[in-house]
Structure formats: C-alpha cells, structure tokens
Amino acid sequence: MKRIAVVGALLLAGLLNLTRPAMAQDWIRTGTGVGGEKIRIAVPDFRVVRNDPTATPLDKTFNDVLFSDLEQAGIFDVVTRSFYPMEPVGYPNEAYLDHWSALPVKASMLAFGNLGVSNGAMQVQGWLFDVKSPQAPQVLAKQYRESATEENARAVAHRFANEIIFRLGGGINGIAESKIYYISNRTGHKEVWAMDYDGAGQHAVTHLGSIALSPRVSPDNTKVAFASYARGGPNVAIWSLELGRMLNFPVMGGTTVSPAWSSDGAKLAFSSSRSGDPEIYVCDANGANIKRLTSSHGPDVSPVWNPKTNAQIAWVSGRTGLPQIYTMDSDGSNVQRLTDQGYAVSPSWSPNGQYLAFAWIRHYGAGSPGNSDIYLMDVASHKWIQLTHDGGRNDFPSWSPDGRHIVYQSTRGGQEQIWSMLADGSGQTQLTFSGSNSQPNWSWK
Amino acid sequence: MKKTMKWTLLTLALGVVLVSAGCHKKSAPAPATPPPPPPAAPRATLTVSPESITSGGSATLSWTSTDATSVTISGIGAVASTGTQTVAPGTSTTYHLTATGPGGSVDATARLTVTAAPMAAPMAPDYTEEQLFAQSVKDIYFDYDKYDLRATDKAIIDADAAFLKAHPSIRFTIEGHCDERGSTDYNLALGDQRANAARSALVNAGIPASQIRVISYGKEKPFCTTSDESCWQQNRRAHFVYGQK
Structure with missing residues (x-):
C-alpha cells in the first residue's frame, strides 16, 4: 500500500524535475503511469452459468465494464484478450494458473468468475488469484446478488473492479463507482x-x-x-x-x-x-x-x-x-x-x-x-x-x-x-x- | 408623365416658331396701300395656386385670356375665356391652356407638383421610449481582458448620459459581456467589472444609481460566434438594455 503511494509520489517528483530544462513542453511518456510498476492482470470473460437466455447480454455488459475499469485504473497492464488460453474460467478449479503465468499471457494476477440468472435475479461470483503464488493463490473472493438488469450488471462490475483496485492499488479506493x-x-x-x-x-x-x-x-x-x-x-x-x-x-x-x-x-x-x-x-x-x-x-x-x-x-x-x-x-x-x-x-x-x-x-x-x-x-x-x-x-x-x-x-x-x-x-x-x-x-x- | 411633358414642350416650341414666323410674314411685305388692321393675336395666362400640394389636397387653376374665341385646358376641356377651377390630381400635372382667336393661338402652361402623403418618420411622435433608448444609448466596447473604459468612450458615455438625464423615468440594465476566449468563471467576473465600469461612468455623469441594474453574462450570450478579432470585439462590451428584468 505504501509502496505504490511512495513510488507514485517519487515518480511525479521525477516528472516535475524534467521541467527544469526548456524541454518542459515535451511529451511525458513514462510508460508506467502514476502508480509505479503496472501490475499485469488477465481478466477472462466471466462464464455464464445456469443457461438463462437473459444472462448472456448481462454477462457481456459485465465483462466489458470490468475490463474497461481495470484498464482505466492506471495501475494495471491488462493483458489483451487474444492472448488468453481457450478454456473458459468460471470457478477456481478451472483456473490453471500455469496457463496464465506462461507466455504470452505472463499475468501476475487473474480475475475471473461466473454470472448466472434465475427467476429475474442475477448472481455474480468473482475471484482474484495471485498467479505467482499457486500454493495459496486466492487474494479475493466476492459474491453479488441483484435483480437482473443492465444497470446492475454495470454496477456490480464497477464494485468488483473497485475491490481489485483497492486490494492491488495501495489501499486507495477505486473510482469505478464515482x-x-x-x-x-x-x-x-x-x-x-x-x-x-x-x-x-x-x-x-x-x-x-x-x-x-x-x-x-x-x-x-x-x-x-x-x-x-x-x-x-x-x-x-x-x-x-x-x-x-x-x-x-x-x-x-x-x-x-x-x-x-x-x-x-x-x-x-x-x-x-x-x-x-x-x-x-x-x-x-x-x-x-x-x-x-x-x-x-x-x-x-x-x-x-x-x-x-x-x-x-x-x-x-x-x-x-x-x-x-x-x-x-x-x-x-x-x-x-x-x-x-x-x-x-x-x-x-x-x-x-x-x-x-x-x-x-x-x-x-x-x-x-x-x-x-x-x-x-x-x-x-x-x-x-x-x-x-x-x-x-x-x-x-x-x-x-x-x-x-x-x-x-x-x-x-x-x-x-x-x-x-x-x-x-x-x-x-x-x-x-x-x-x-x-x-x-x-x-x- | 415624361412623355406628356415632352410633347407639351414640343407643342410650345412649335407654337413659338409659328408665332414668330407669322410676325415675320406680317412685317415682310409692306404694300403701299394701307392694309386693314390685322386681328389682334390672343393672349393668355394660366396659374395654379398653390403650385405644390400633398396627395389628397387641392389647388386652384386661374386663367385669363384676351382676343380668343375658344379656350381649352388639357384634362378639363373648353372653358370660359377667364375663370378659375379647383383641381385635385393624384400626381403632379402640367396644365396646358390653348387660346385660339382670329389672330392665331397661344399656349400657357402651369405645373402643379403633388408630393406623397407624409410618412410618420420625420414627425417621430410615436416612437416608444424603449425604441428611443435603443437608438440613443450606445454600448461601450473593451480591450481584451480589460474592464477600464477607453479614452474614446468618454463621448459615448456623455451622449448616453444626456439621453438618460432627459428620461429620468427609464430604468435600465447594463449587461457585461466577454469574448469566447478564456475561462467561463473568470469571464463572469470580467463581465461584471465591465458592466460596473460603465455603471460608474454613468453615475459619475449624474445618472442616479437607482436607475441602473447590472448583470454579467461572461461569455454565455455572445453577439456573434465566429472566432476572429472583429467578432471578439463585438462581444467585449457593456450592453445597455431598456428595463430591468
């Protein structure tokens, strides 16, 4: 938690030092953003379970919002989806961490889960795994239950993103619900x-x-x-x-x-x-x-x-x-x-x-x-x-x-x-x- | 109209030529035997009074003639050898009198000018106070990022103040405006100061502050919206508006 904050402050201080020469108008391209070294995270689509037809569009909204939230958080290097292993990951027993730590994914963190709808209720289970610690990978496990609406799919994705950002981003609350x-x-x-x-x-x-x-x-x-x-x-x-x-x-x-x-x-x-x-x-x-x-x-x-x-x-x-x-x-x-x-x-x-x-x-x-x-x-x-x-x-x-x-x-x-x-x-x-x-x-x- | 005049002049010229030619003819041969006295040439006058009327008005034609057996006036017909007639033409008219007698004929003309009915404009009695305000009270313009009056604006303020002094019952608003450049919030403050600069100048010129309301629109209500200096100058102003909304 402190590390990120300190690195962030140092980094900005470093950027500010660049302003001394007349080159101050140059692009600032640090490649690392404001939060220090970016954490490489993979976010495979949440798997639809229980086969209710209304679940698929909600799942798409959820996946898009979660991916975008993590991408925009400023502290992650979100691995592009085309690098992901083919097998779906809906539950911890489907998460083969060696697949996610290998090239080309080379993820440090894996966020995954499932989404199901029954009787108008949407249930989402989400996990965050530390790919580099296969003995005890679980960093986070969350479950959400809301009525099955587009708005709630978006809201739940924001909430889960905020949990991940809070946990990995130096204890600073995410902005996904702002x-x-x-x-x-x-x-x-x-x-x-x-x-x-x-x-x-x-x-x-x-x-x-x-x-x-x-x-x-x-x-x-x-x-x-x-x-x-x-x-x-x-x-x-x-x-x-x-x-x-x-x-x-x-x-x-x-x-x-x-x-x-x-x-x-x-x-x-x-x-x-x-x-x-x-x-x-x-x-x-x-x-x-x-x-x-x-x-x-x-x-x-x-x-x-x-x-x-x-x-x-x-x-x-x-x-x-x-x-x-x-x-x-x-x-x-x-x-x-x-x-x-x-x-x-x-x-x-x-x-x-x-x-x-x-x-x-x-x-x-x-x-x-x-x-x-x-x-x-x-x-x-x-x-x-x-x-x-x-x-x-x-x-x-x-x-x-x-x-x-x-x-x-x-x-x-x-x-x-x-x-x-x-x-x-x-x-x-x-x-x-x-x-x-x-x-x-x-x-x- | 023009054609009529042309023909009239032509007829007149011909008449003069004929008359003078006649005279020559008369004086040229001088036989020894005393001739009988020639018949006197007719004479005629034609006047109109007044010579100019406004549309819808009337005038009086007066004519006299001597040594004429018939007298006609164009547009009227045969008339007595001497007389008057009231006329009320819609447009300007040239009256043409021809007097004919044994001694020849003679023309006389008189022109009556008819002007259009008077417009409201020159009289200006029915302008509203608001219209007069809009015509008389001129806006003040400012330099970029400035809210102090330019030296040349003194004359405008004096003229504005003169009108406002003559109309002490008018309550009015001074709007402060800015061009599109710069920050919205900063321009609201700048517009405020422009309006207040104009207000102070008027108060110093003797206009009671109670007549004046001030409002800043910043860059929210531009007078024009192109991005060039002539447009920006239009928008940097203290704008005077009749009334206090």
Whole structure:
C-alpha cells in the first residue's frame, strides 16, 4: 500500500524535475503511469452459468465494464484478450494458473468468475488469484446478488473492479463507482448533468431552463452547488440530489459564482461582486456566516480548498493583469502567487493536497495566443508539468478521488467535450459526444 | 408623365416658331396701300395656386385670356375665356391652356407638383421610449481582458448620459459581456467589472444609481460566434438594455 503511494509520489517528483530544462513542453511518456510498476492482470470473460437466455447480454455488459475499469485504473497492464488460453474460467478449479503465468499471457494476477440468472435475479461470483503464488493463490473472493438488469450488471462490475483496485492499488479506493457532474446544453439550455466516470448513464440533473455553470458536488454526494441565472443575476444555487429540487440558499447579490465545497462539506468558498468588485468569500454550507477573504482590485474567482487540510485556498486573481493562480490560508492571510506568466485559470487541488491541476496559456501574447492546456504544479516547489498536448482549448481540470485521474473539457475535436486522462497525461479518453459539454467535476467518492 | 411633358414642350416650341414666323410674314411685305388692321393675336395666362400640394389636397387653376374665341385646358376641356377651377390630381400635372382667336393661338402652361402623403418618420411622435433608448444609448466596447473604459468612450458615455438625464423615468440594465476566449468563471467576473465600469461612468455623469441594474453574462450570450478579432470585439462590451428584468 505504501509502496505504490511512495513510488507514485517519487515518480511525479521525477516528472516535475524534467521541467527544469526548456524541454518542459515535451511529451511525458513514462510508460508506467502514476502508480509505479503496472501490475499485469488477465481478466477472462466471466462464464455464464445456469443457461438463462437473459444472462448472456448481462454477462457481456459485465465483462466489458470490468475490463474497461481495470484498464482505466492506471495501475494495471491488462493483458489483451487474444492472448488468453481457450478454456473458459468460471470457478477456481478451472483456473490453471500455469496457463496464465506462461507466455504470452505472463499475468501476475487473474480475475475471473461466473454470472448466472434465475427467476429475474442475477448472481455474480468473482475471484482474484495471485498467479505467482499457486500454493495459496486466492487474494479475493466476492459474491453479488441483484435483480437482473443492465444497470446492475454495470454496477456490480464497477464494485468488483473497485475491490481489485483497492486490494492491488495501495489501499486507495477505486473510482469505478464515482460520478462526474458537468454542464451540457443538450436540452437547449445549460443544465447540470451527471454521468458515470466512464461516460455511461449521461442524464440531466436540473431542468431549470436558465443558465447553469460550474457545478460542484458535495463530498457526501447529496448536493450539487453551482452558479445559476434562474433567480435573475448569477447566484450560487444548491441542488439536492436526494430531493431532486433546489435547496434554500440566500441571494448574495452581484455576480456570485464558482462555489467550492470544503472536504468536510461544512463550508463553501465562492466568488462574489456583492460589494462591487469580484472577491473570494467563504460561508457555511447553508449560506450563513459570510466572510470575505480577498480585497484587491480586479477579478478574484474560482476558489478551491486544499482537501487534505481545508486550511488553504487556491484561486484565480487578475490583480496584476492577466489571471494567475494564487494560494492563501483559509483566513485570507499568506497570499502567494504560483504562476509566473501567461493566462492561468481553473485550479483543482489534488486529494492528497500536493498538486494543483489548472489550465494555462503559458505564452499568451498578441498574435500568438497559444493553446490553453492542462498543467500540474507541485504546490510546495512550484515545479510544473504539462499534461495535454493535443490542441484545442483545454480547461476545467478536476481530480478524481483516487488522485490518479483528471477530467477536463477540451475543444480539440471541434466542440467543447469532456475528456478524462491519467494524471501523467496518458490515457486520454473522450467521455461526451452530444451537444456542448463543459466544466466537469469529479465526485469525492 | 415624361412623355406628356415632352410633347407639351414640343407643342410650345412649335407654337413659338409659328408665332414668330407669322410676325415675320406680317412685317415682310409692306404694300403701299394701307392694309386693314390685322386681328389682334390672343393672349393668355394660366396659374395654379398653390403650385405644390400633398396627395389628397387641392389647388386652384386661374386663367385669363384676351382676343380668343375658344379656350381649352388639357384634362378639363373648353372653358370660359377667364375663370378659375379647383383641381385635385393624384400626381403632379402640367396644365396646358390653348387660346385660339382670329389672330392665331397661344399656349400657357402651369405645373402643379403633388408630393406623397407624409410618412410618420420625420414627425417621430410615436416612437416608444424603449425604441428611443435603443437608438440613443450606445454600448461601450473593451480591450481584451480589460474592464477600464477607453479614452474614446468618454463621448459615448456623455451622449448616453444626456439621453438618460432627459428620461429620468427609464430604468435600465447594463449587461457585461466577454469574448469566447478564456475561462467561463473568470469571464463572469470580467463581465461584471465591465458592466460596473460603465455603471460608474454613468453615475459619475449624474445618472442616479437607482436607475441602473447590472448583470454579467461572461461569455454565455455572445453577439456573434465566429472566432476572429472583429467578432471578439463585438462581444467585449457593456450592453445597455431598456428595463430591468
């Protein structure tokens, strides 16, 4: 558990060292991702048992989702299916480990199991075997029972994937059950939408017929704070995911936008021009006890808390001209500027408190505006690396709860769409394809 | 219409030639025996008053003639040797009088110009306050990532303020807008500051703050959507809107 975390930290530190020479714009290709040496794992399709005709399509969904979850976890080298032995593996007595440890599979780990349906109930049995320890191979054995629906096949696959990732990934919870909240204009209005982390199950959360912006889900997954024009000027609004309606929240006045939860869910930071100039404020989760933290001329927006401590806030200020990333203590003291040039916006603080992801047009200038790309900065040393290199305008990075992934928006394909990647810039995956989609926010768990 | 005039002129010219030729003829042979006095040539005048009317109005034709046995006016027919007549043509008309007598004939013309009925436009009494606002209060434009007014905007603010002072009952909104570049959230703050810069300028010019509402749309409601500087400039503005939604 510690090994992976330490290796991960060392690796990132190593990457950041690369930024010293002018070669900082080069691709970062470590081949190992953010989690150190990748574990080679084989995931043969779960065997259909009990021969119910509805089991086969559910089994296909389950297998696809499990495979994709492990592939995207960032810590595995998932062996391609075409290398697998021909015999199906549904139970431990069918797992001939010497077949799986031999070339070309050469797996270290084997995840397998079976799926059956009877009387509308789906039962899944899954195992994780350490191929290199044939004497006592079992690392994990799990059984799931749910009603036989497509949605449950997907959910169970996510749960089993998370078990494997937790066990092999240094004790960090997997993200297979996490959600991404974002803004989509698919209904003709900008509304808050949500989807699974892999882009499945995209659906509208709000139906306000106004303009919704910068959604941020609460740490307990029960509320979404966002900026809304539904009550006139832009103001912070809170949507209850449990009740499916807006909660009471005071109208702050002026332009009040970019809310951000503290990691204990007790406080919100936001930007408001209620006193005339856009400044950073904090308040309780219900809007009470408003306290102003900044007082400089120029825009101050997009605050985010250090989720590890809630003792620091990073934000964007235009006090010296073009916007730059700053940090301060959460009482407003100890202001430090992190970026030294260009146009830097949209900070997102990594779950371990160590890094800020943000969008940066490093070489901003008349005639050569340059691309907005996603960067990572080590908060302590101010060293940085560039994560996106594929053109378009890339903005609004948001960390996954495992700290291994970042979701963001990009126009590289033309329209604004949501993409995810590993925190070293590899594994670029487009998640949305319909309408214009922006401002993604990864749930806390 | 043009053709009629052409023919009228032609007839007139012919008449003049004939008359003068006649004179020559009369004076050329001078026999010794006293001839009988020639019959006096007819004379005629034709006037219209007023000379210009608007469509639907009327005018009075007046004519006089001497030494004429018949007098006709085009479009009217035979008339008395002297008289008046009210006319109300729909379009501009040239009246052509021909007086004929033993001493010859003479023409007289008068032109009545008819103008179209007056449009509402020049009178401008029925503009709504909202339309006047939209015509008179001009937007302010900004440089990239800037929210301070340009020096050249002073005249626009002064003109806007002059109109608003003359209409103290108008309540209005200043919308702050930004171009598509840069972050959504940062642009909301920037739009806020642009709208507030315009508001401050108006307040300094004497417009009560109570007349003004401010809202920032950032880059959410662009005026145009192409990715070039002329479009971006259109979108970097403080936009004045009548009313306060």
